[in-house]
Amino acid sequence: MNRGNLIVISGPSGAGKSTVVSRAMTFRNDICFSTSVTTRKPRPGEVDGVDYFFIDQSRFDEMVRNNELLEHAVYVSNSYGTPAKFVEEQLEKGMNVILDIEIQGAAQVHSNKPEAVMIFIIPPSIDELRKRLTGRGTENEETIEARIQRAIQECREADFYDYIIINDDLDKASEDLSSIMNAELCRFEKKKDVLYSFGK
């Protein structure tokens, strides 16, 4: 069985990353989502172990010390990280593993795992982003402003990504994601054993 691809998805908070991934998961069964650990408090409706593993700072620091995290970063005063073991197990099983992570963590993955596929998802405009963040109604004004400023900064620094998906239309954006996955699975490196079985 072929090893799956590690797929990093970043983009401004409010770009709709998790919605795009969830939609793609409805029509593909070779995608799995890596659940991160965070010190952020759960938002209403968020479930521990599903949306995140909600942990305190001392447990987070312990995971960093024990090298249990593939990457980690601070985002608007909270710590976030990707548990490494789960990712490795799923890649071995041939799954495409999706990390929905911010740009500092993505840069760590990009340098430690150069084979990772880097995708940046953005809304069609900054005005639309502001509208989506405000409309969500889960953060206060100060946090929304901090997230908008962080979003603008992230867009400026995103030039190491391989692909950009503009999330104007959910169906189109999830198809774009799926097309990227298909293309990556057809890479020469991934298929060369089949080629060579014809004779070398």
Ligand code: 5GP
């Ligand atoms: P939120 O608090 O809105 O759920 O997430 C804030 C930001 O943290 C988002 O950009 C999200 O992609 C990012 N994030 C979530 N999990 C991780 C993680 O494990 N590592 C890093 N570096 N960023 C993460």
